[in-house]
Amino acid sequence: MAKQIIIIDDSQTVRQEVRLVLVKAGYEIIEAEDGLEGAEAIRENQGASLAICDVNMPGLGGLEMLESLHADGGGAVPVIMLTTEGRPDLIARARANGAKGWMVKPFKPQMLLATVAKIAGAP
Amino acid sequence: MSSAMELQVPRSVTEHLSGAVVAFFASHGVTCEPVAHEDGAEDGPSELGAMVGFRGKAIRGGLAFVAPKELIASLLPVPPDGARPENQLRDWTAEIVNQIFGRLKNKLGARAGRFQIGAPVCFSGRSIRLAFLPGAAGLPLAFVANGNLVRVHLDCVSVETECGAHPWAITDAPPAAARIVAEGDVLLF
Numbered sequence A: 001m002a003k004q005i006i007i008i009d010d011s012q013t014v015r016q017e018v019r020l021v022l023v024k025a026g027y028e029i030i031e032a033e034d035g036l037e038g039a040e041a042i043r044e045n046q047g048a049s050l051a052i053c054d055v056n057m058p059g060l061g062g063l064e065m066l067e068s069l070h071a072d073g074g075g076a077v078p079v080i081m082l083t084t085e086g087r088p089d090l091i092a093r094a095r096a097n098g099a100k101g102w103m104v105k106p107f108k109p110q111m112l113l114a115t116v117a118k119i120a121g122a123p
Numbered sequence B: 001m002s003s004a005m006e007l008q009v010p011r012s013v014t015e016h017l018s019g020a021v022v023a024f025f026a027s028h029g030v031t032c033e034p035v036a037h038e039d040g041a042e043d044g045p046s047e048l049g050a051m052v053g054f055r056g057k058a059i060r061g062g063l064a065f066v067a068p069k070e071l072i073a074s075l076l077p078v079p080p081d082g083a084r085p086e087n088q089l090r091d092w093t094a095e096i097v098n099q100i101f102g103r104l105k106n107k108l109g110a111r112a113g114r115f116q117i118g119a120p121v122c123f124s125g126r127s128i129r130l131a132f133l134p135g136a137a138g139l140p141l142a143f144v145a146n147g148n149l150v151r152v153h154l155d156c157v158s159v160e161t162e163c164g165a166h167p168w169a170i171t172d173a174p175p176a177a178a179r180i181v182a183e184g185d186v187l188l189f
């Protein structure tokens, strides 16, 4: 069975961009469009191999989502952030709340694939 | 508190915003050059725009991006959605303004303090005329990309503050040492 990757971003274009790269490589994708949906998707799919999460989203942002998951014990799904933000204090906040990595948009497909493979393993 | 009329956009913000727009287009393989500011032509093409609101320590405002729909469509990083072409372009335009503001913030780095960003909103029309409200400081920029006029407006007002902070909380001084992760970079913890 293909490994599942959860992509959480309010931009449908970004979700589709990530989906195209990862599906082509053989991963299965679950989409969520804000932090609330993202937290739910992570809680319901504890077998997923990775969640890729935006920071700035309406409703619950990515860092707030990470904090709420971390407060609940974190769970089994590793999370990396994919965002336009590059500020050290935000990166430190993600790290302190259990994130495994930080990627700054726009991403290069090979870089995304290599990062996903490193954390989630081959599809 | 600085009065709104005194509010000036620092030179470094102007330079970084212009650089952020040029770099965004370059990352999509399109050459984009700053030109003297101009409004869209009366009989101009169908345009799409997006605006994102922000709030810093002592300033709030918005960044607007307007470009011809055709140019925006040509930058789409995914195949066109035949069933929902308008929605797809709106979503992409919102992401463009988000990425340009992100680049600006990252370029300003630690000097810019903390900014909270809202969710981008989109608009469309023909010959869209962007105007600043009285009392707002404005930075109108124009560019030409693939023969198309692209306009970017940064609009801001100072917010009353007890600490008397500089509205932008930044200076034209060199960047602080703290490393900002650049576009396209990956950090694994």
Ligand SMILES: [Mg+2]
Pocket: A009, A010, A011, A054, A055, A056, A057, B098
């Ligand atoms: Mg976003």
